[in-house]
Amino acid sequence: MSDNHLLSSKSAPHSDVEHIKKRSNYLRGSLAETLENVITGSIPEDDNRLMKFHGSYMQDDRDLRNERQKQKLEPAYQFMLRVRAAGGVVTPDQWLMMDRIAQKYANGTIRLTTRQSFQLHGVIKWNMKSTIKEVNDAMLSTLAACGDVNRNVMCNPNPYQSDIHGEVYAWAGRISNHLDPRTRAYHEIWLDGEKVIDSHDNDQEQEPIYGPVYLPRKFKIGMAVPPSNDVDVFSQDLGYIAIIEDGRLKGFNVTVGGGMGMSHGDPKTYPQVAKVIGFCLPEQVVDVAEKTVTIQRDYGDRAVRKHARFKYTIDDRGIEWFINELHDRLGWKLEEARPYHFDDNGDRYGWVKGSNGKWHFTLFIQNGRVKDEENFRLMTGLREIAKIHTGDFRLTPNQNLLIGNVSSQKKKKIEELIAEYGLTDGAHYSALRRNSMACVALPTCGLAMAESERYLPDLMDKIEPMLENAGLRDEEIVIRMTGCPNGCARPMLAEIAFIGKAPGKYNMYLGGGFAGQRLNKLYKENIGEEEILESLQPIVNQYALERQDGEHFGDFVIRAGYVKEVLSGQDFHS
Ligand code: SRM
Ligand code: SF4
Numbered sequence: 001m002s003d004n005h006l007l008s009s010k011s012a013p014h015s016d017v018e019h020i021k022k023r024s025n026y027l028r029g030s031l032a033e034t035l036e037n038v039i040t041g042s043i044p045e046d047d048n049r050l051m052k053f054h055g056s057y058m059q060d061d062r063d064l065r066n067e068r069q070k071q072k073l074e075p076a077y078q079f080m081l082r083v084r085a086a087g088g089v090v091t092p093d094q095w096l097m098m099d100r101i102a103q104k105y106a107n108g109t110i111r112l113t114t115r116q117s118f119q120l121h122g123v124i125k126w127n128m129k130s131t132i133k134e135v136n137d138a139m140l141s142t143l144a145a146c147g148d149v150n151r152n153v154m155c156n157p158n159p160y161q162s163d164i165h166g167e168v169y170a171w172a173g174r175i176s177n178h179l180d181p182r183t184r185a186y187h188e189i190w191l192d193g194e195k196v197i198d199s200h201d202n203d204q205e206q207e208p209i210y211g212p213v214y215l216p217r218k219f220k221i222g223m224a225v226p227p228s229n230d231v232d233v234f235s236q237d238l239g240y241i242a243i244i245e246d247g248r249l250k251g252f253n254v255t256v257g258g259g260m261g262m263s264h265g266d267p268k269t270y271p272q273v274a275k276v277i278g279f280c281l282p283e284q285v286v287d288v289a290e291k292t293v294t295i296q297r298d299y300g301d302r303a304v305r306k307h308a309r310f311k312y313t314i315d316d317r318g319i320e321w322f323i324n325e326l327h328d329r330l331g332w333k334l335e336e337a338r339p340y341h342f343d344d345n346g347d348r349y350g351w352v353k354g355s356n357g358k359w360h361f362t363l364f365i366q367n368g369r370v371k372d373e374e375n376f377r378l379m380t381g382l383r384e385i386a387k388i389h390t391g392d393f394r395l396t397p398n399q400n401l402l403i404g405n406v407s408s409q410k411k412k413k414i415e416e417l418i419a420e421y422g423l424t425d426g427a428h429y430s431a432l433r434r435n436s437m438a439c440v441a442l443p444t445c446g447l448a449m450a451e452s453e454r455y456l457p458d459l460m461d462k463i464e465p466m467l468e469n470a471g472l473r474d475e476e477i478v479i480r481m482t483g484c485p486n487g488c489a490r491p492m493l494a495e496i497a498f499i500g501k502a503p504g505k506y507n508m509y510l511g512g513g514f515a516g517q518r519l520n521k522l523y524k525e526n527i528g529e530e531e532i533l534e535s536l537q538p539i540v541n542q543y544a545l546e547r548q549d550g551e552h553f554g555d556f557v558i559r560a561g562y563v564k565e566v567l568s569g570q571d572f573h574s
Pocket of ligand 2: 439440441442445446447448449452482483484485486487488489
């Protein structure tokens with residue numbers, strides 16, 4: 001490991017989390033004992049911090065919080081479990097397993113996330129071990145789904161769309177495997193693996209890339225295949241843009257320093273779009289990822305967690321500094337970045353025939369929630385499809401689901417099931433809804449300031465007639481909502497965004513780029529539904545009348561003077 005390790009933070013005392021990680025003996029802490037404690041359904045804060053690396057967060061049902069407090073009961077503690085699959089790919093058997101454990105151990109729903117993972121909510125402490133074991137028995141994992149490590153590597157969900165998609169997907173898998181934590185703690189705690197008594201003996205062997213204190217903060221990687229920017233490559237700490245010339249994958253442009261999270265009223269925190277720094281060959285992507293991660297490991301801020309993301313390391317030290325450091329560690333230089341073009345950052349719905357002759361159907365799943373409702377049995381429908389499907393399922397970066405690799409023989413039967421259960425490609429919705437995302441927020445997210453997933457569909461019901469009247473029903477506009485400024489649905493890149501401020505109140509942002517290339521800007525602060533609709537109405541009408549040929553909503557609001565164009569995250573608040 002480099003002598004520079006933890007160099008950045010020598011001057012300031014490290015945050016509590018750094019000490020917890022250091023003491024944890026490679027993420028063990030006292031988790032094994034804590035899980036055995038039958039007195040409480042909760043776990044101590046130190047173990048909760050470590051639990052994240054194992055793919056889980058302790059939460060409590062916020063809908064029940066006040067009532068339980070009145071009854072002098074401890075909060076209704078429960079756990080969220082995130083299940084990782086690089087590029088979001090699972091087999092029908094794995095889908096059926098997720099369905100089964102959602103019913104058996106969680107709240108009977110599955111959540112498809114904005115990073116192509118699964119989430120289960122409502123697992124109680126006593127069931128955590130069985131749940132994680134069953135996930136692993138099905139060859140999926142929760143390790144490193146959360147925590148200060150590299151997270152799920154995102155990639156276009158359809159490797160069969162073309163040979164190039166397949167190649168890029170394979171590289172995403174290699175990067176993901178290379179950056180997986182190596183600690184045996186996960187196996188010991190959850191899978192009854194053999195115990196390693198003192199792992200401090202050999203740091204290199206334990207965690208050759210991360211070392212004993214892992215990264216200063218979470219780290220995210222995404223790979224885009226133009227013209228689709230579905231992975232929102234500019235929101236990633238490290239991104240790769242496939243460069244296709246003469247129908248072949250030549251390599252990747254490398255992007256660094258994107259990120260969404262910020263805090264309301266704290267200009268030292270801001271969302272940032274990544275910068276394109278050069279080009280590398282396909283076989284160099286793993287090396288670039290490893291060296292970039294080690295630079296963040298050595299220079300990221302370990303004192304102030306709010307300032308610990310890679311985007312701040314780069315903005316504080318300068319992009320030239322980073323490029324030099326990267327070249328030094330690589331021992332070779334990136335080439336000059338090559339031209340590329342993105343059309344959009346949405347999903348492509350409906351049937352597509354792939355290069356392998358098989359069929360792929362992308363379903364619209366509103367805000368990624370898979371559940372059964374009285375008149376819409378989505379979860380049952382998908383279960384029935386999984387029972388006969390011989391291809392795979394693929395989670396998309398926009399919280400949707402692709403039924404992949406359907407043979408011509410099976411297509412008819414799957415179409416019948418899609419029709420029988422009313423599953424949809426979203427064609428009967430407005431293009432705005434088809435381009436919408438909302439984060440989980442209430443009742444499970446402990447950081448939510450306002451509703452998101454449970455509210456956006458209602459708000460959409462009210463915005464859609466406005467669009468219909470203006471003749472904009474089929475106009476593709478990207479809208480996103482989150483319950484707080486952490487940015488889990490990447491709202492700062494949307495053309496219209498609502499970010500929770502307080503119950504029923506949102507900050508409204510306008511002017512993101514349609515292809516996810518530009519941040520938006522605050523338009524109205526702390527407004528409720530009435531004011532949201534009143535604010536949108538004149539803009540929508542003016543857009544309908546005055547937009548230029550092919551002009552996207554986000555570009556129009558800037559040209560019409562509603563908001564200023566944001567060129568860098570450092571200007572986001574100004
Ligand atoms: Fe996120 C924290 C949900 C994608 C930025 N995120 C959380 C937690 C775990 C809340 C907490 O810390 O207690 C949320 C759990 C809610 C719940 O009840 O399930 C949560 N994040 C999600 C998911 C499930 C949202 C969704 O609706 O799909 C996404 C899971 C992704 C995955 O499968 O790995 C999710 N989170 C994101 C993204 C989007 C992305 O990665 O493409 C971002 C913005 C990009 C970025 O990281 O810059 C994001 N989440 C955050 C942050 C702010 C980080 C920061 O830089 O400040 C937090 C809070 C934190 O880390 O302290 C956070
Ligand atoms: Fe929770 Fe905020 Fe993320 Fe929404 S954006 S899931 S409210 S942390």
